[in-house]
Amino acid sequence: MSTELGQPRPASAPAGAFPPAGDPYPPVAGPYPAGGADPTAEYPFRRLYRNRGNRIVAGVAAGIAEHLRLPVFAVRIAFVALLAANGLGALLYVAFWAVLPVAPTGRPVRRRPVGQVLAYVALGTGVVLLVFQVKPFGLDATVVGFVALAALGAGIIWHQADPQRRLRFRGAAAPAAAPAPATVAVPSGVAAARVVEAETEGERRWLVLRFIGGGILIIVSIIGLLALMTPFGELDLRATVTGVIFALLALAGVVLVLAPLLWRVFGQLREERIARIREQERAEVAAVVHDQVLHTLALIQRSATDHTSVVRLARGQERTLRNWLYKPTSSPTERFAAALEQVAAEVEDSYAITVETVLVGDAPHDDHVAALVASTREALVNAARHAKVGTVSLYAEVEEDEFKVYVRDRGTGFDLSTVDGDRHGVRGSIIGRMQRHGGVAEVRTAPGEGTEVELTMPRAKVGRGERP
Amino acid sequence: MTTGETAEEAARRLRVFLVDDHAMFRAGVRAELGAFVDVVGEAGTVPAAIAAIVALQPDVVLLDVHMPDGGGRAVLEALRRSQPQVRFLALSVSDAAEDVIGLIRAGARGYVTKTISPEQLADAIRRVADDDAVFSPRLAGFVLDAFAARPDVPVADPELDQLTNREREVLRLLARGYAYKEIAKELFISIKTVETHVSNVLRKLQMSNRYELSRWAADRRLV
Numbered sequence: 001m002s003t004e005l006g007q008p009r010p011a012s013a014p015a016g017a018f019p020p021a022g023d024p025y026p027p028v029a030g031p032y033p034a035g036g037a038d039p040t041a042e043y044p045f046r047r048l049y050r051n052r053g054n055r056i057v058a059g060v061a062a063g064i065a066e067h068l069r070l071p072v073f074a075v076r077i078a079f080v081a082l083l084a085a086n087g088l089g090a091l092l093y094v095a096f097w098a099v100l101p102v103a104p105t106g107r108p109v110r111r112r113p114v115g116q117v118l119a120y121v122a123l124g125t126g127v128v129l130l131v132f133q134v135k136p137f138g139l140d141a142t143v144v145g146f147v148a149l150a151a152l153g154a155g156i157i158w159h160q161a162d163p164q165r166r167l168r169f170r171g172a173a174a175p176a177a178a179p180a181p182a183t184v185a186v187p188s189g190v191a192a193a194r195v196v197e198a199e200t201e202g203e204r205r206w207l208v209l210r211f212i213g214g215g216i217l218i219i220v221s222i223i224g225l226l227a228l229m230t231p232f233g234e235l236d237l238r239a240t241v242t243g244v245i246f247a248l249l250a251l252a253g254v255v256l257v258l259a260p261l262l263w264r265v266f267g268q269l270r271e272e273r274i275a276r277i278r279e280q281e282r283a284e285v286a287a288v289v290h291d292q293v294l295h296t297l298a299l300i301q302r303s304a305t306d307h308t309s310v311v312r313l314a315r316g317q318e319r320t321l322r323n324w325l326y327k328p329t330s331s332p333t334e335r336f337a338a339a340l341e342q343v344a345a346e347v348e349d350s351y352a353i354t355v356e357t358v359l360v361g362d363a364p365h366d367d368h369v370a371a372l373v374a375s376t377r378e379a380l381v382n383a384a385r386h387a388k389v390g391t392v393s394l395y396a397e398v399e400e401d402e403f404k405v406y407v408r409d410r411g412t413g414f415d416l417s418t419v420d421g422d423r424h425g426v427r428g429s430i431i432g433r434m435q436r437h438g439g440v441a442e443v444r445t446a447p448g449e450g451t452e453v454e455l456t457m458p459r460a461k462v463g464r465g466e467r468p
Numbered sequence: 469m470t471t472g473e474t475a476e477e478a479a480r481r482l483r484v485f486l487v488d489d490h491a492m493f494r495a496g497v498r499a500e501l502g503a504f505v506d507v508v509g510e511a512g513t514v515p516a517a518i519a520a521i522v523a524l525q526p527d528v529v530l531l532d533v534h535m536p537d538g539g540g541r542a543v544l545e546a547l548r549r550s551q552p553q554v555r556f557l558a559l560s561v562s563d564a565a566e567d568v569i570g571l572i573r574a575g576a577r578g579y580v581t582k583t584i585s586p587e588q589l590a591d592a593i594r595r596v597a598d599d600d601a602v603f604s605p606r607l608a609g610f611v612l613d614a615f616a617a618r619p620d621v622p623v624a625d626p627e628l629d630q631l632t633n634r635e636r637e638v639l640r641l642l643a644r645g646y647a648y649k650e651i652a653k654e655l656f657i658s659i660k661t662v663e664t665h666v667s668n669v670l671r672k673l674q675m676s677n678r679y680e681l682s683r684w685a686a687d688r689r690l691v
Contacts, residue, residue, distance in 0.1 A: 325564075354583075356605055356606075356645060358605045358606050358608070358609035358643040358644075359609065360609050360612045360613045360616070360643070361613065361616065391645075393605065393644055393645025395605070395609070395640070395643045395644040395645070397612070397640070406644045408644055408645050408646075410645075452644075
């Protein structure tokens with residue numbers, strides 16, 4: 001794929017021309033430091049975190065164990081054992097879960113080890129059953145079970161409402177709400193965005209599932225508790241159902257009252273977000289215009305009498321803007337075309353000439369390419385110094401089996417036969433270097449006829465695209 | 469390059485029309501070209517340009533690529549059918565391939581960058597008026613790239629979708645900064661033959677359905 005032809009840019013209208021800032025969704029990282037950036041830097045003492053890297057349920061036990069320097073299994077056993085005290089273990093766990101932040105260190109979230117999970121579930125069930133047998137506080141173990149169930153459900157929902165997670169969720173969802181800025185990203189950015197989107201698509205589904213699951217757990221346990229603790233000793237199903245229906249109706253009324261408000265808040269949030277993205281883009285354009293263009297214009301005004309430096313400044317600025325607007329960026333150490341462009345830019349800057357660069361095709365960089373680029377640079381410098389012209393043409397073509405580079409000027413030219421050892425530039429730096437790398441350099445010139453340097457370098461026999 | 473053209477110039481002063489949304493640039497070109505051609509009018513917007521070109525019937529229109537309301541392309545599309553005798557030469561600061569190719573495929577006879585010297589611009593105008601094509605070095609490079617032999621791209625119509633070796637040679641020399649006269653000397657052919665080759669390349673560029681060309685068009689929603 002030739003980069004010179006221009007990658008297919010995202011075609012969406014207003015923002016299409018702006019290059020990426022690197023992070024496709026910077027506002028997420030902006031005002032709210034997601035994940036509490038690095039509190040450890042601010043607090044030298046250790047804080048209690050959840051350790052999701054070593055979790056059975058949510059990493060609470062692991063976090064506590066790490067903090068207290070205790071073995072993890074001891075903490076877990078303690079939680080399970082506390083289940084016996086009216087489900088205190090579960091309640092404690094949920095409380096910790098709700099309160100503790102996730103450890104900010106970039107430890108990967110591991111999958112839960114199934115064996116251990118089963119072991120602890122079995123242990124917990126055992127404890128609950130035991131309590132059921134013994135009834136230490138005269139309470140029915142079923143009550144304990146329902147309390148634990150309710151606690152678990154509440155924990156799940158509370159956990160979902162965790163602001164960090166909400167933020168992550170919102171951050172990923174917002175680009176979809178603001179389509180124009182989302183297409184800012186160049187191809188690589190777009191790919192990254194897709195990955196993020198795919199991830200959060202799954203996460204969003206999980207979110208819904210967890211909400212529903214948590215809700216069901218709570219409802220089931222509340223109904224269960226009601227049924228058990230009903231003061232009349234027996235379950236009045238109709239009364240319960242009526243009560244639930246009234247509760248739901250009341251809830252619906254509250255929602256109805258609050259809905260417009262909530263909707264407005266959401267709308268405002270979304271608008272704010274879009275505005276922030278716009279602002280970010282505007283700032284980026286302003287940065288280029290301010291840091292470069294205005295600066296260059298100021299310099300041009302100051303040196304208005306010096307024709308050479310005005311040309312040099314204008315040309316340099318033009319090149320920068322062009323690159324910023326049109327070119328997909330690639331590193332001069334990786335691609336032949338990028339390396340040549342860099343060399344041309346250097347010569348333009350150093351000698352205040354214009355190098356009309358035309359590149360056809362591209363190839364990866366290697367030692368031979370480096371030699372070719374260095375020879376090209378030498379040829380350009382020679383033309384800039386000796387030809388006494390304002391414009392030099394540089395043409396390079398990558399063919400199936402060789403590179404061709406032509407450097408041409410319409411300048412004074414010289415008599416090749418009179419050039420000997422002392423003109424090191426041509427003999428050593430161009431012809432010699434090309435020969436050492438298996439290439440050929442040919443110089444065609446005559447006094448008054450201009451000069452053309454033709455450089456030919458065979459391409460390495462390694463197949464295309466096999467080099468990194 | 470400009471030697472021996474005064475006689476020709478005296479015989480027929482070309483009537484040129486300028487379309488560009490930058491008044492300063494129009495004034496500059498007008499001043500520069502005054503010595504070589506008659507600048508009969510100028511316009512800064514697409515509708516004004518269309519009306520004035522129909523009324524004035526210039527020989528050559530110098531057309532800016534980027535303007536509000538659709539740019540040079542809109543002008544070309546409006547006038548191409550009804551005014552076939554008017555020739556268009558695209559003049560732009562943009563080096564982006566899709567802009568260049570887009571205008572050529574819409575019917576411009578050539579493309580030059582705004583940094584071109586007045587003499588060269590006058591030369592290009594004359595060439596376009598004679599129904600020849602004008603390629604900037606960079607445009608020649610684009611064309612070579614677009615028509616590069618790629619084994620994986622099937623060629624539907626060899627007549628249109630491939631360049632002959634000679635055409636390739638001519639384009640290479642153009643890309644290397646050679647003038648038509650120098651190309652003729654280098655290849656031992658007449659200037660007229662060079663012009664024919666370049667015109668053929670222009671025709672292929674306009675008519676070919678090669679993937680690269682249609683892709684550019686698709687990217688700019690120009691299909």
